[in-house]
Amino acid sequence: MTTNDRPTGAPAERPIDVIVAPKDDTFYTPPPSLLEGEHGEVIWSRPLSGAAALASARVNQLVLYRSRDVHGKPVAVSGIIALPRGAAPEGGYPIVSWAHGTVGCADTCAPSRDTITSPAHPYNAYPHGLLNAFLDRGWAVVMTDYEGLGTDGLHPYLLGESEAHGLLDIARAARRLYPAELSRKLSIVGHSQGGQAALFGAHHAPIWTPELDLRGVAALAPAAAVHLLVAAGLELDFALPGFAFTALFLAGAIAGNPNIDVKELLTAKAYERWPHIHERARVELSKEESWGGLKGNEQLNPRPNPSKKAFFHQLELMNPALRILAPIRISQGARDQRIRADFTRTLHHQLAALNGPVNVTYKEYEEVSPTHDPDELGFHFGLMDTDLPSLTRWLEERFADVAPEEPVAAPR
Structure with missing residues (x-):
């Protein structure tokens, strides 16, 4: 195995060998x-x-x-x-x-x-x-x-x-x-x-x-307590830049529970914007043409469904009240x-x-x-x-x- 160049300030002896890092x-x-x-x-x-x-x-x-x-x-x-x-x-x-x-x-x-x-x-x-x-x-x-x-x-x-x-x-x-x-x-x-x-x-x-x-x-x-913030936001009949966070919360929730179905959870209007999560910074998600242009009540499917229940369960688990x-x-x-x-x-x-x-x-x-x-x-x-x-x-x-x-x- 080829060793990497020693980082500046590293000791003369290294306990591990690491592969040469790509420069791009x-x-x-x-x-x-x-x-x-x-x-x-x-x-x-x-x-x-x-x-x-x-x-x-x-x-x-x-x-x-x-x-x-x-x-x-x-x-x-x-x-x-x-x-x-x-x-x-x-x-x-x-x-x-x-x-x-x-x-x-x-x-x-x-x-x-x-x-x-x-x-x-x-x-x-x-x-x-x-x-x-x-x-x-x-x-x-x-x-x-x-x-x-x-x-x-x-x-x-x-x-x-x-x-x-x-x-x-x-x-x-x-x-x-x-x-x-x-x-x-x-x-x-x-x-x-x-x-x-x-x-x-x-x-x-x-x-x-x-x-x-x-x-x-x-x-x-x-x-x-992000579950409380999301629940409150869903009741609002206007748009806010902060609604971009719903998409971010969903990214974390899906990683915790891959059974969450994005298409089932989101409204059609929100689902069209879901791909933005992969390509836009948070400040860009907050713009009117992205999640910041959605009203609170335009984000999640209003009908009860398993994905909505799983989504809010994951949000509750994100609260850092911990031992x-x-x-x-x-x-x-x-x-x-x-x-x-x-x-x-x-x-x-x-x-x-x-x-x-x-x-x-x-x-x-x-x-x-x-x-x-x-x-x-x-x-x-x-x-x-x-x-x-x-x-x-x-x-x-x-x-x-x-x-x-x-x-x-x-x-x-």
Whole structure:
């Protein structure tokens, strides 16, 4: 087997051999023969530059790694590994696994494929300020694209176990590429869709990656109770850009239950727009000629049917009210127009009831630094700026704690 060129900053000895990575977009479509293996193994990697790279990193490495979908099928998932500029401390850099927010399901939306001309670029670029700050603190940052985003298959939007596998397996892949530079210490941080994904990642970590020492999970404006949002939206006799999310929710629901029949579930008008999910960014889905032009009551077939029942069951399973063994931090802007503060407060109470109030920190901001945003949703994205000092202190405390001698038991 031919080995890949050693990534910049990699140790002299590597525990694995990886095949030479393609230099074009075939990087994202490996032959089926390379999918089998242990989840978190590296298929191939190559240096990354351009809009997707983090400016504060000494190393930006594009990686394709093995994972599993929720039905146990082997899949390839892409992402980015970024290492700080300073020398690794004794024991290695702590790792932050970043869970990105909604960009869409089209492969061109994937953060690792980002370009300045992409419709998803503002959403992919905005978190860079937060992530560069993490690198400046001396923490490695790993960023999954999630299953099916950039790679083959439809992205299972908000399908919690799938997101968890992506977030955890990229941390494992990073430690295989840089075994002398990365520690077992891991925290998971995410915003919006990524806040929900981060909570699922923390829930599954003890079973999926027991060798990692999960120190905490931070969810900024996490998506929650989406079944209630969809149900309320279906009653509306007017169109909203936010109705684009119905198509995204459906993509995740189908991945969870392939028996959902899209033609049975959707109205004829919505079914005509369903193919847009494969080719358009979320911001494009919100336009009038796509899902943003549908009235709420024009989305789903009004008659009861098995697919509608299965769809809403999957939406309920996406709610991240979960048993989590690591410390949890939730933050929210009171004026957020994308993720409602009352839903996040309810999620906080659910998490506290399941995990104990002492294990859940909640911080709500009455004022959030507004930002320029294509959807005028600056109070949603501005939370990353406003919360950064407090979030960073919380993560520093988590990484400073004494690690347990043995991995803790898995949640039930």
